[in-house]
Amino acid sequence: MNRPQLILAPGKEKSLLRRHPWLFSGAVRRVEGTPAEGDLVDVCDAGGHWLATGHYQPESIICKILSFDSPEVDDDFFRRRLQSAVDYRASLGLFADSATNVFRLVHAEGDGLPGLVADWYNGVLVLQAHSEGMHRQFPLFARLFAELLAPYGIRSVFDKSSATLPARKLHDRSDVSHVDDRFVWGDELDEHEVLENGIRLIVNFFEGQKTGFFIDQRENRHLVQTLARNRRLLNCFGYTGGFSLAALRGGAAYVETVDISKRAIECCNRNVQLNFGTEANHRGVVADALPYMASVDNRFDFIILDPPAFAKNHRSLQQGLRGYRAINQRAIEQLQSGGFLMTFSCSQAVSKDDFQTMVFTAAANARRRVRIVRQLPHAVDHPVSIFHPEGEYLKGLLLQVE
Numbered sequence: 001m002n003r004p005q006l007i008l009a010p011g012k013e014k015s016l017l018r019r020h021p022w023l024f025s026g027a028v029r030r031v032e033g034t035p036a037e038g039d040l041v042d043v044c045d046a047g048g049h050w051l052a053t054g055h056y057q058p059e060s061i062i063c064k065i066l067s068f069d070s071p072e073v074d075d076d077f078f079r080r081r082l083q084s085a086v087d088y089r090a091s092l093g094l095f096a097d098s099a100t101n102v103f104r105l106v107h108a109e110g111d112g113l114p115g116l117v118a119d120w121y122n123g124v125l126v127l128q129a130h131s132e133g134m135h136r137q138f139p140l141f142a143r144l145f146a147e148l149l150a151p152y153g154i155r156s157v158f159d160k161s162s163a164t165l166p167a168r169k170l171h172d173r174s175d176v177s178h179v180d181d182r183f184v185w186g187d188e189l190d191e192h193e194v195l196e197n198g199i200r201l202i203v204n205f206f207e208g209q210k211t212g213f214f215i216d217q218r219e220n221r222h223l224v225q226t227l228a229r230n231r232r233l234l235n236c237f238g239y240t241g242g243f244s245l246a247a248l249r250g251g252a253a254y255v256e257t258v259d260i261s262k263r264a265i266e267c268c269n270r271n272v273q274l275n276f277g278t279e280a281n282h283r284g285v286v287a288d289a290l291p292y293m294a295s296v297d298n299r300f301d302f303i304i305l306d307p308p309a310f311a312k313n314h315r316s317l318q319q320g321l322r323g324y325r326a327i328n329q330r331a332i333e334q335l336q337s338g339g340f341l342m343t344f345s346c347s348q349a350v351s352k353d354d355f356q357t358m359v360f361t362a363a364a365n366a367r368r369r370v371r372i373v374r375q376l377p378h379a380v381d382h383p384v385s386i387f388h389p390e391g392e393y394l395k396g397l398l399l400q401v402e
Contacts, residue, residue, distance in 0.1 A: 003042050003071075004033030004056065006063060010046040016065070019387040021114045023054070023063040038132030042071055055115060055133025064114040064131055078113075078137060079144055085111040085118075086148050089381060094120075095152050102194040102201070103381040104215050109391050110383040118145070119211040121203055122194040123153050126211040127184075129161040135179065142185040156186035158205050160212070181206055197222050199245045200274050202267060209239065216378035216394055217242060217306065220342070223376075223398070224304070225250035227340060233302040234258065236289040236327070241268030243304045243342075248276055252302075258285045258292050293330045301339035303331045309347040317349050321358050324350070328362035332370065335401045344376065344396040355395040363401075373398040 008016075012027035023043060035041050035056040043052045043063060053073050054065040066073050085106045089095065094103045105125065106118035115131030118141075125145055129135035142157045162179045191204050196218055203212040221242050224233075228250035235244045238257035247255050257268050265284040272282045285292065289307070305327055310320035324345055331341050345355050363370040376396025384391040 003040055003053075004031065004035035006031055006041055006043045006056070007048070008043065008045050008051075013045045013051055016043065016051045016068070019068050021054075021065040021109050021385070021388055022061045022390075023052075023065060025060055025062040028062055038136050040066075040073055040133070055131050057131055057133070064133070066112075066114070075140060075144075078140060079148075081112050082106070082141070082144050082148060085113070088383070089120075092380060094381060099198040100196050100218065102196055102203075102213065102215060103218070103379070105381075107382045107384075107391070109385050109388040112385070116141075117211065119215055120149075121192055121205075121212060123155040124158060124189075124192055124205070125149065125154060125156070126158045126160050126205060128164055128211050129159075129179075130164050132165065135161055135165060138184060146185060154186070156189070157184050158182070159184050160205060196242070197225065197246065197249075199249055201240070201242070201245070201271055202274065204267070207263065214239065214242060214306070216346075216382050217344075218381075219379045220344075220376050220396060221246040223374075224302075224342065228252040228302065231302045231340075232300045233304070234293075234296060234300040235304045235306075236293065236331075237305065237307045238268060238284075239264050239306075241271050241284075243306065244268065244282060245271055245275055247302070248272065248280060248282060253281065255282045256285060256300075257282070258287050258289050260286065260288050262286045290327050290330060293327070293334055296334050298334055298336055300334065301336040303335055303339070303341050305331055305341070305343040306346075307344070310345070314349050317354070320347055320350065321354060324355070325358050325362045325365075328359055329365050332363055332366040332368050332399075332401055335368075337402050339401055340373070341370075341399040341401055342376065342396065343399065344394065346394050348390055348393040350395065352392075352395050356397070359397060359399070363399075369402045371400050371402075373400055 006028045007030050008027050009029040037057050039056050041056040052065045053067045053071045054063040101122040103120055105120045106116050108114050115134035117128040119126045160181045162181050165179050194201050205212050224243050225246040228247035230253050232254045233247045233252050235257045238259045241257050244255045244257045259265050265286050269284045272280050310323040378394040
């Protein structure tokens with residue numbers, strides 16, 4: 001097999017021997033051949049012995065590893081990996097759950113497919129590539145998923161990769177493909193209705209963030225539903241209202257959803273009306289969450305903070321932590337005594353220790369007594385490879401403030 005090779009510097013093979021799926025450029029002594037972005041390459045130690053095969057990318061992470069066991073990475077390889085991912089979700093009972101028909105089907109490294117995310121939306125499969133190598137495989141993936149998911153009623157496959165492959169927007173490059181969000185198989189539709197924990201949701205595949213909805217918070221939204229009865233809840237960075245709908249379903253006395261996006265609040269209001277009619281005790285607010293919280297005057301006994309990633313990488317970590325600390329301190333200061341704060345970071349660059357230290361500092365600055373009620377990870381359909389702990393990107397805490 002005559003592929004380009006990445007030859008490692010002496011002693012730089014240790015992470016691959018631990019089966020970590022990312023190879024950083026600093027470990028590579030030389031590149032043999034002229035791989036284009038997205039090509040399969042073989043990784044060899046300093047003595048030329050094969051270690052792994054993966055997708056090449058001319059970045060800090062120079063190769064995302066697909067196989068440590070064999071250099072044979074072909075259609076059958078991808079079929080086996082996709083089948084394993086489908087079987088895992090089926091074993092969780094997700095396809096048979098009458099109350100939920102939206103969940104993650106492929107979670108990148110957690111399913112042995114770094115660079116690929118696939119989410120199931122009640123018969124519509126949304127694919128998102130985080131590498132050129134995976135994006136090149138989308139025609140194959142559409143065919144394979146159409147076969148593997150036929151028993152579950154697949155009707156469409158949608159490619160939502162434009163936001164995750166930003167190089168195509170920033171550079172005129174001939175070695176990468178142009179990416180537009182589009183349906184690549186089956187029926188085409190702008191909006192689609194799904195169910196999560198019995199709650200109806202409208203999803204717009206072209207306009208929605210991530211793959212259309214924040215699927216990873218399903219179990220945490222269900223927890224809100226169990227805690228919300230008779231409480232007044234403020235949902236900051238509320239997007240299209242997932243947490244707000246759960247609180248209303250749980251019997252909250254009043255819910256307020258705040259998001260800087262007018263379109264998100266419009267969709268949130270539609271979702272509220274779809275589930276609870278026009279008389280629901282809910283208000284959608286288009287505003288920046290941090291200054292808005294300064295005006296709430298202790299009106300709430302439950303606040304949810306689920307902001308976008310403030311720290312996109314380690315270079316912006318300290319600035320991101322300052323942003324997280326500011327909103328958490330403001331929330332802790334504003335909560336009524338005995339109230340709950342559910343707070344999150346989805347920044348992969350922020351570790352669990354970073355996050356908990358940040359919350360400790362915010363509580364100390366606010367001079368309130370705070371207890372940790374529960375750690376809040378992402379849902380079980382987002383498995384994490386034991387060899388890739390970075391895949392545990394979502395950090396969350398349920399706190400009680402006195």
